[in-house]
Amino acid sequence: MADEEVRERRIVVAVDESEQSMYALSWCLENLVCDSESGNVKDTLILAFARPPRTVYTALDGTGYLFSTEVVDSMEKYSLEVAASVIAKATAICKDLKHVKVDTKVGCGDARDVICDMVEKVGGDILVMGSHGYGLIKRAFLGSVSNHCAQNVKCPVLIVKKPKA
Amino acid sequence: MGEKKKIMLAIDESDVSHYALEWALSFLKPTISSPLLLFHAQPLPSFSYVYAGYGTAPTELIQSVQEHQTKITEALLERAKEICAREGVIAETLTELGDPKDVICAAAEKFGVDLLVLGSRGLSTLQRTFLGSVSNYCVHHAKCPVLVVKKPA
Numbered sequence: 001m002a003d004e005e006v007r008e009r010r011i012v013v014a015v016d017e018s019e020q021s022m023y024a025l026s027w028c029l030e031n032l033v034c035d036s037e038s039g040n041v042k043d044t045l046i047l048a049f050a051r052p053p054r055t056v057y058t059a060l061d062g063t064g065y066l067f068s069t070e071v072v073d074s075m076e077k078y079s080l081e082v083a084a085s086v087i088a089k090a091t092a093i094c095k096d097l098k099h100v101k102v103d104t105k106v107g108c109g110d111a112r113d114v115i116c117d118m119v120e121k122v123g124g125d126i127l128v129m130g131s132h133g134y135g136l137i138k139r140a141f142l143g144s145v146s147n148h149c150a151q152n153v154k155c156p157v158l159i160v161k162k163p164k165a
Numbered sequence: 166m167g168e169k170k171k172i173m174l175a176i177d178e179s180d181v182s183h184y185a186l187e188w189a190l191s192f193l194k195p196t197i198s199s200p201l202l203l204f205h206a207q208p209l210p211s212f213s214y215v216y217a218g219y220g221t222a223p224t225e226l227i228q229s230v231q232e233h234q235t236k237i238t239e240a241l242l243e244r245a246k247e248i249c250a251r252e253g254v255i256a257e258t259l260t261e262l263g264d265p266k267d268v269i270c271a272a273a274e275k276f277g278v279d280l281l282v283l284g285s286r287g288l289s290t291l292q293r294t295f296l297g298s299v300s301n302y303c304v305h306h307a308k309c310p311v312l313v314v315k316k317p318a
Contacts, residue, residue: 009192027310031170031279034195041195125192126312131304150285150304150313156188158280160310 009034012046012124014115014149015090017082020130024160025093028128032158035097046103046122047090050114051083112148119153128158169198170279175269175303176205176245178237181284185314186245189282190252196280200257203245204272205238206265266302273307282312 013028015021025047034041054076087104094102105122107114119127131146150157174189176182190197210230242258249256261268273281285300293301304311 007191007194031310032196146304147301150300151287151290154315154317156185156192156312156314158310158312159304161308163308 006040006042008042008044010044010046010123010125012048012119012122012127013090014048014050014111014127014129014145015086016049016111017086018130018132020132020160020162022089022093022130023162024128024130025090027160028158029094029097032126032128033097033100035100042099044101044103045094045097046105046118046124047087047094048115048118048122049083049086049090049104049106050111051079051106051108052111053109054079111145112152115145115149116153119155124155126156126158127153128160131159131161133161170196171202171277172197172280172282173202173204173273173276173278174245174282175265175299176203176241176284177265178241179284179286181286181314181316183248183284184316185282185284186248188314189312190249190254193280193282194252194254197254199255201249201254202276202278203242203249203256203258204269205242205258205260206268207234207238207260207262208265209263210234265299266306269299269303270307273303273309278309280310280312281307282314285313285315287315 011028011033013021013025015025028045029035033043033045035043054072083106087106091102091104094100103122105118107118115127115129118124127149129146129149131144134144146157146159150159172189172193174186176186186203210227238260242260246256246258259272261272269281269283281303283300283303285298288298300311300313304313
């Protein structure tokens with residue numbers, strides 16, 4: 001028993017501003033992550049956040065509207081603030097972990113692609129995400145990030161739904 | 166992490182199910198509480214092709230098809246149980262008759278599992294629309310978290 005090799009697991013958790021993803025993160029900490037000093041499992045937790053891309057408005061737009069640089073800058077600043085607050089919230093949930101390394105990564109772009117690329121880049125063994133729990137129609141219009149990731153990511157995907165209270 | 170969790174693994178005869186079992190045993194070892202529930206959904210036998218010739222399916226045919234299916238199920242579950250035993254995990258086997266999607270979700274609820282593990286055949290979007298996807302259905306309808314394992318290319 002003593003000479004069992006140490007198993008390293010890289011767990012990627014995709015977070016966004018929603019409560020569901022924070023619930024998924026806490027579920028993951030309670031149920032999946034091993035925070036023990038002894039034992040043969042060493043976990044690394046990677047928090048991945050996708051920031052929506054900076055929208056570019058061209059002057060050839062039919063309406064003739066062109067956002068001034070100030071507006072675009074303030075939108076960008078807001079998006080960075082949202083990213084920082086989400087990462088802070090997620091890190092706060094993880095603050096009690098003593099033997100698990102916590103890493104945070106922020107990517108810019110469409111959530112689906114950002115998450116898939118990040119998992120590959122980071123070499124994740126498993127991706128954990130929350131799900132908004134949309135019905136069929138909402139899914140058709142809003143799209144589902146968790147659905148897309150579950151189909152396209154190379155590693156196993158764990159989808160945690162927040163139970164309706 | 167608190168106490169160990171009750172985990173149910175839904176398997177069928179596909180390769181990816183076998184891979185999901187092996188992967189789950191290695192990755193989830195610290196979390197699995199004994200016993201690990203191995204669930205196999207037996208599809209309802211379809212006799213539509215027989216009606217053309219006979220009018221109604223003869224009882225012996227129905228019986229022999231059902232026996233054959235039961236044998237396949239038992240062999241599959243026994244093999245899975247052995248794989249678990251090899252890794253030092255006690256497994257309990259279960260089977261239900263019916264459409265896999267509904268039956269898996271119902272069983273997960275009945276046994277109050279904390280995590281459901283499924284393999285995914287990795288169908289394309291078009292194939293999914295026509296053939297349906299059990300893992301997709303379970304992700305949306307199961308009350309507990311679902312872990313979908315794909316076989317790496």
